[in-house]
Amino acid sequence: MKLPRWIIPVVIVILTVAAVQGSKFIRIPSAEMEVSEEIPGTEPVRGVFIVEGVTCRDTAVSAMENAAAVDGVLRLTAYASHNRIDVAYDPARTGPQAIRSAIEGPVYQENTGEFVFNLYRVVEINGVPVPVSE
Amino acid sequence: MNITRRIFQISIVIAALTVGVRYAMGDSRITVETYCPFGGLEGLLSLVTHHQFTCATGERNLILFIALLVLTLLSRRVFCSWICPVGTLSEGIFRLRKRRRTPAAISRKWDRRLRLIRLPVLLIILFLTFLTGELIFRGVDPYYVLFSIHGHDVQWWSYIVIGFIVAGIVAVPMAWCRYLCPLGVALWPFSRIGLIRLKRTGACIQCGKCDDACPWGIDVSRAETITSGECTLCLECTRVCPVKDALELRTPGGAPR
Numbered sequence: 001m002k003l004p005r006w007i008i009p010v011v012i013v014i015l016t017v018a019a020v021q022g023s024k025f026i027r028i029p030s031a032e033m034e035v036s037e038e039i040p041g042t043e044p045v046r047g048v049f050i051v052e053g054v055t056c057r058d059t060a061v062s063a064m065e066n067a068a069a070v071d072g073v074l075r076l077t078a079y080a081s082h083n084r085i086d087v088a089y090d091p092a093r094t095g096p097q098a099i100r101s102a103i104e105g106p107v108y109q110e111n112t113g114e115f116v117f118n119l120y121r122v123v124e125i126n127g128v129p130v131p132v133s134e
Numbered sequence: 135m136n137i138t139r140r141i142f143q144i145s146i147v148i149a150a151l152t153v154g155v156r157y158a159m160g161d162s163r164i165t166v167e168t169y170c171p172f173g174g175l176e177g178l179l180s181l182v183t184h185h186q187f188t189c190a191t192g193e194r195n196l197i198l199f200i201a202l203l204v205l206t207l208l209s210r211r212v213f214c215s216w217i218c219p220v221g222t223l224s225e226g227i228f229r230l231r232k233r234r235r236t237p238a239a240i241s242r243k244w245d246r247r248l249r250l251i252r253l254p255v256l257l258i259i260l261f262l263t264f265l266t267g268e269l270i271f272r273g274v275d276p277y278y279v280l281f282s283i284h285g286h287d288v289q290w291w292s293y294i295v296i297g298f299i300v301a302g303i304v305a306v307p308m309a310w311c312r313y314l315c316p317l318g319v320a321l322w323p324f325s326r327i328g329l330i331r332l333k334r335t336g337a338c339i340q341c342g343k344c345d346d347a348c349p350w351g352i353d354v355s356r357a358e359t360i361t362s363g364e365c366t367l368c369l370e371c372t373r374v375c376p377v378k379d380a381l382e383l384r385t386p387g388g389a390p391r
Contacts, residue, residue: 003383011209019201023194056190081192083163
């Protein structure tokens with residue numbers, strides 16, 4: 001069957017738009033961490049943190065390790081390509097600001113034995129942009 | 135149609151540069167890697183075996199790679215000539231050349247042999263990426279080096295490597311795409327069975343202009359149907375063809391003559 005030449009750009013546009021838009025609805029975790037078990041009778045809350053600096057699995061794990069140090073954090077799931085860390089926490093023991101401070105805290109570098117500051121910055125919590133920390 | 139393709143190519147180069155500059159200036163969290171379909175292939179093995187992506191690759195890379203496979207099955211390697219910014223750069227250099235055919239020093243036999251280099255390049259990259267969990271190719275990836283605006287992993291020697299690649303493209307048309315591009319070779323088998331093909335009709339006068347115009351060195355005038363996996367449907371052959379409808383886009387089946 002003979003085809004018109006405009007079929008090529010049409011196919012390209014349709015597939016590209018479908019792929020870019022479709023990828024927004026698909027999330028596969030880059031890393032997951034079980035920190036502690038929830039206490040029976042409590043209802044964990046999920047916080048969604050968009051973190052600048054979390055761009056790959058390694059940075060996600062490093063930021064998650066910081067958050068895991070907070071008492072009350074139960075589970076962490078990172079989606080590095082979305083710069084996103086989902087945190088399940090016990091609201092009776094901690095809150096988003098404590099988790100944010102922990103994520104933005106100094107990060108220990110095993111290869112140099114030093115702490116590095118300002119590696120990660122939380123820019124959004126549960127869809128709400130947050131101002132830069134002092 | 136040629137203008138449409140140019141608009142596609144230039145728009146994508148501008149878009150890639152915009153993404154690179156915005157990320158470098160801290161205005162955006164999206165990197166040029168986010169839209170690289172090869173990242174999807176690099177991360178695929180790790181995703182299957184370890185259920186997680188390699189380094190900075192993610193869902194978008196994977197979806198784009200799957201879409202690219204579908205695109206290639208439908209319309210061959212149009213990605214290379216309509217979308218890929220490195221292909222656009224190569225083609226730009228190709229157009230600046232006076233002599234557009236492959237240099238005589240590289241015989242047809244050697245040209246075919248050299249194209250095989252892409253396969254070990256692809257396998258080495260995939261194996262080492264899987265082994266290290268890092269995008270080790272990033273520092274020498276022309277797309278990343280040119281469009282990330284001195285991004286992560288780009289070193290001084292990255293520019294020397296890119297200089298050699300550009301010199302190679304100046305010496306041999308589309309040298310990077312022909313002999314080294316790992317994504318091109320990954321798409322090759324899918325392109326070979328691609329649905330939309332160029333067919334030569336009985337109107338052809340065998341002038342050979344299409345052969346000279348093909349950036350990939352395909353002898354268009356000698357084949358009835360262009361089945362080569364290298365055909366990117368850039369339609370340069372149809373642009374220079376002096377006879378109307380001597381080259382047609384067709385699906386398999388049904389003789390054009």
